[in-house]
Amino acid sequence: MIDRATVTAVLDTVIDPKSGKGLVQAGLVQGLVVENGRAGFVVEVPSADTALYAPVRDQAEAALKAIEGMERVSVILTAETVVKPQRRTASLSPQAVDQNRPKAPVPTDRPAHVKRVLAVASGKGGVGKSTVSVNLAVALAKRGLSVGILDADVYGPSMPTMLGISGKPAYEDGQMVPHEAHGLKAMSVGLLTAGNDAMVWRGPMASQAITQMLTQTRWGTAEKPLDVLVVDLPPGTGDVQLTLIQKTPLDGAVIVSTPQEVALADARRAHTLFEKVGVPTLGLIENMSGDVFGRGGAEAEAARLGVAYLGDLPLSASVREGGDAGVPVTVAVPFGEAAERFDAVAAAMIEALSL
């Protein structure tokens, strides 16, 4: 087993050309993940310095690969185009906090005229994250909020199908105009790419596309701001997700899991990822609860993690059919059981996000 201490010690043998310190000491190692013979982190530098740091990234990668038992290494070099929100800077390691980075009280990459940004995440694919995102967004809209939904799932953008939208977004005054469906303003990575292009995206490219959709879409106006933007993240807890959540100004996250133990272990990892970047996990939702996978696993897990349990959504044909037909179940069966469950989650989110 390779532990974190070994990895950070090795990274400190690689010298930051600017400060002359080791990379960890210099606070350049962000979001370090060490697990099962794999290690990855992000080095974020001012755009002007990317050429200077490209060889440093290569050195760091080579040094980590030389550790016995290391199977996969991923070091992502990103250009810092915006100043991070202060709360996230404060959640970094003491070394990172020590350095003289410029800090601003208001992050400049926050989408304009959007009050809150809520992420929906899962540690594992196929657990119903997109289904939950869409129906939660509808439930929030039914409670009178103006709601947007951003499909950031670069691996398999499903929002166009689930909401029944298609076609590239229009541009007006240099901004993308979101599609409107079922009372939601919607934007999907699937609308910006042709066919399966989205599948081959890598971290930095994906995060650039997401940042663009976040900040260059006309979600709201000064007169009519958007109350909440629901962001459907790509499933998993790898580099792509890490880069995205570091770049996206999130006010909170909801984690979706099935009752299976394996999915729950992944949910735990997702929670840890959000903890690392200082984004509060507002709750855990159990999806596809019922006979096949059992029931109640997520509730126990939420208690273990110390996060709110937001309830379960049973495995049901109407939920699946709604998704396939482009009419979410909360719209198709407005007073059904699923709609009721989502309404309860919406109420909890309104409270947690002080909306």
Ligand SMILES: Nc1ncnc2c1ncn2[C@@H]1O[C@H](COP(=O)(O)OP(=O)(O)OP(=O)(O)O)[C@@H](O)[C@H]1O
């Ligand atoms: N409670 C449910 N009952 C029945 N079917 C469901 C339920 N939740 C999701 N599904 C179905 O399961 C499939 C996967 O759901 P969805 O696309 O929402 O998952 P995901 O976690 O977003 O997947 P991905 O890994 O692609 O991001 C879809 O066909 C969806 O309709």
